[in-house]
Amino acid sequence: MNKRFFWLTISLALSISVSAQNRFFTKTGHIDFFSHTAVEDIKAVNDQVTSFLDIATGEMIFSVLSRSFQFPKPLMQEHFNENYMESEKFPKASFAGKIADLKAVDFTKPGKYQVKVSGKLTIHGVTKDVETIGELSVVGTDKIDGTSVFSVKPEDYDIRIPSVVKANFAESMKVTVQMNYQLYISKK
Amino acid sequence: MKYTLLLSFILLTFPLNAQNLNDLMAAESNDGPQSVEALFKATRVINGHSVKQLKKGELDFRISHRFGRVNSGPYEFFGLDQSNIHLSLEYGLLDKLMVGIGRGTFEKTIDAFARYNIANQQTGVGAFPITISYLSTIETIGLKWSDPTRTNYFSSRLSFTHQLLLARKFSKLSVQLMPTLVHRNLTPTVMDPNDLFAMGFAGRYKLTNRLAVTGEYYYVVRPIPQRTTTKFYNPLSLGFDIETGGHVFQIVITNSQGMREGSFIGKTNGSWLNGDIHIGFNISRVFTLDSKTKR
Numbered sequence: 001m002n003k004r005f006f007w008l009t010i011s012l013a014l015s016i017s018v019s020a021q022n023r024f025f026t027k028t029g030h031i032d033f034f035s036h037t038a039v040e041d042i043k044a045v046n047d048q049v050t051s052f053l054d055i056a057t058g059e060m061i062f063s064v065l066s067r068s069f070q071f072p073k074p075l076m077q078e079h080f081n082e083n084y085m086e087s088e089k090f091p092k093a094s095f096a097g098k099i100a101d102l103k104a105v106d107f108t109k110p111g112k113y114q115v116k117v118s119g120k121l122t123i124h125g126v127t128k129d130v131e132t133i134g135e136l137s138v139v140g141t142d143k144i145d146g147t148s149v150f151s152v153k154p155e156d157y158d159i160r161i162p163s164v165v166k167a168n169f170a171e172s173m174k175v176t177v178q179m180n181y182q183l184y185i186s187k188k
Numbered sequence: 189m190k191y192t193l194l195l196s197f198i199l200l201t202f203p204l205n206a207q208n209l210n211d212l213m214a215a216e217s218n219d220g221p222q223s224v225e226a227l228f229k230a231t232r233v234i235n236g237h238s239v240k241q242l243k244k245g246e247l248d249f250r251i252s253h254r255f256g257r258v259n260s261g262p263y264e265f266f267g268l269d270q271s272n273i274h275l276s277l278e279y280g281l282l283d284k285l286m287v288g289i290g291r292g293t294f295e296k297t298i299d300a301f302a303r304y305n306i307a308n309q310q311t312g313v314g315a316f317p318i319t320i321s322y323l324s325t326i327e328t329i330g331l332k333w334s335d336p337t338r339t340n341y342f343s344s345r346l347s348f349t350h351q352l353l354l355a356r357k358f359s360k361l362s363v364q365l366m367p368t369l370v371h372r373n374l375t376p377t378v379m380d381p382n383d384l385f386a387m388g389f390a391g392r393y394k395l396t397n398r399l400a401v402t403g404e405y406y407y408v409v410r411p412i413p414q415r416t417t418t419k420f421y422n423p424l425s426l427g428f429d430i431e432t433g434g435h436v437f438q439i440v441i442t443n444s445q446g447m448r449e450g451s452f453i454g455k456t457n458g459s460w461l462n463g464d465i466h467i468g469f470n471i472s473r474v475f476t477l478d479s480k481t482k483r
Contacts, residue, residue, distance in 0.1 A: 023209075023212070025212070025216065027216060027217075050213065050216055050217045052209045052212055052213060052216075054209060059209055061209045061210065061213050063213055063217045065222075067222055067225075072476075072479040073476040073479050074243035074244075074245075074246060074476065075243075075246065075434060075474050075476060078225055078226055079433075081225060081226070082225070082226045082397065083397045083398065083431075086397070088224075088311075088359070091222075096209075096210075162398070164432060164433070165432075165433055184212070
């Protein structure tokens with residue numbers, strides 16, 4: 001009986017500690033995109049991005065509400081949601097991927113590490129395989145920052161821009177991602 | 189003992205396998221109710237207001253035009269020789285409060301309004317079902333007094349409208365109900381009631397992201413049979429919304445000449461059945477005067 005209890009306690013303790021040490025998350029991640037043309041500059045900012053990072057497996061997952069993008073002009077924001085992203089039909093954009101060269105990162109040692117990330121990016125209901133380079137900076141045992149800059153072409157995701165306003169949009173948008181991860185402690 | 193070990197092993201692996209990142213994401217991204225936007229493209233359905241609100245710092249310049257009656261025949265080029273214009277400037281003081289002033293050739297009116305957005309339709313858990321706005325308007329008729337010999341008061345030129353706008357969007361279809369009270373300080377004859385109650389019905393159906401059909405009807409409660417010399421009808425209007433960038437272009441057909449509540453609810457004397465139909469259009473151009481980056 002004692003032995004059983006011992007094993008159960010050990011495994012429970014282990015399972016909790018294992019799950020508690022390798023997951024990092026944020027609910028206030030930052031993503032912005034920028035389009036520059038001679039006609040106008042368009043910039044939108046989203047500071048409510050939810051993301052998880054598993055440092056044991058290198059898995060990363062992002063969830064972005066289209067409605068949370070803030071534009072300088074309210075009408076731009078309405079058009080973004082109504083005419084381009086169709087936010088009612090496709091409320092979220094998401095990314096699920098993996099850090100390819102996880103071994104290059106020493107999570108016990110603070111510092112900056114370049115990583116390759118590849119995975120599936122879903123925007124406007126269209127999923128594409130993407131690959132980009134990002135930077136992980138280990139701040140402490142419970143804090144990791146992640147940044148990346150890449151470009152996204154609206155037409156790859158079936159976002160149609162009518163010819164009348166085509167001059168206002170750059171062919172590809174520069175997307176900047178900045179995540180400040182904290183150690184994830186399950187509420188259960 | 190064997191079972192315990194097995195159980196321990198299951199326990200050991202359980203949290204890792206059962207809670208993959210997707211499950212965690214689902215648990216954490218439990219977003220609250222989100223408000224539904226863009227029930228209508230423009231601040232007017234056709235003649236009457238829609239729940240579409242100008243946000244803080246947005247200026248809307250509107251030009252509305254109604255031609256004469258289609259049944260006026262070739263001499264008037266089916267109404268196109270005549271015209272009736274309304275110009276207005278409208279501004280979002282707050283995200284929930286917009287005001288406007290306007291001038292119309294019909295009865296030479298000057299008008300002003302304020303509209304407040306009380307609640308918004310939402311999606312998600314615990315969502316509010318409809319968008320509610322309250323509209324209050326004042327109109328002055330600028331025509332010369334019909335009888336200058338009697339004592340005329342400025343207040344006799346005034347009329348007021350109070351209206352609730354209740355709207356809901358069902359994907360491509362938006363519907364709106366408008367219980368309305370119009371008060372006229374002076375009516376053309378004693379037979380006309382000073383207070384008119386009306387119930388408005390409006391709808392929009394999106395054909396594409398930038399093109400929609402709209403319709404608007406007001407049922408006006410009047411004494412039956414009407415004892416006035418002019419017979420008044422309920423205004424019925426149909427239109428197309430075409431959106432191009434900051435412009436919304438509305439092509440309409442309507443039996444009403446006036447474009448403000450006091451006129452189209454109170455004084456629509458055209459009948460669809462007689463062919464008293466006006467072709468017209470509204471143009472709305474929105475400028476952002478106060479953008480968020482400057483705030």
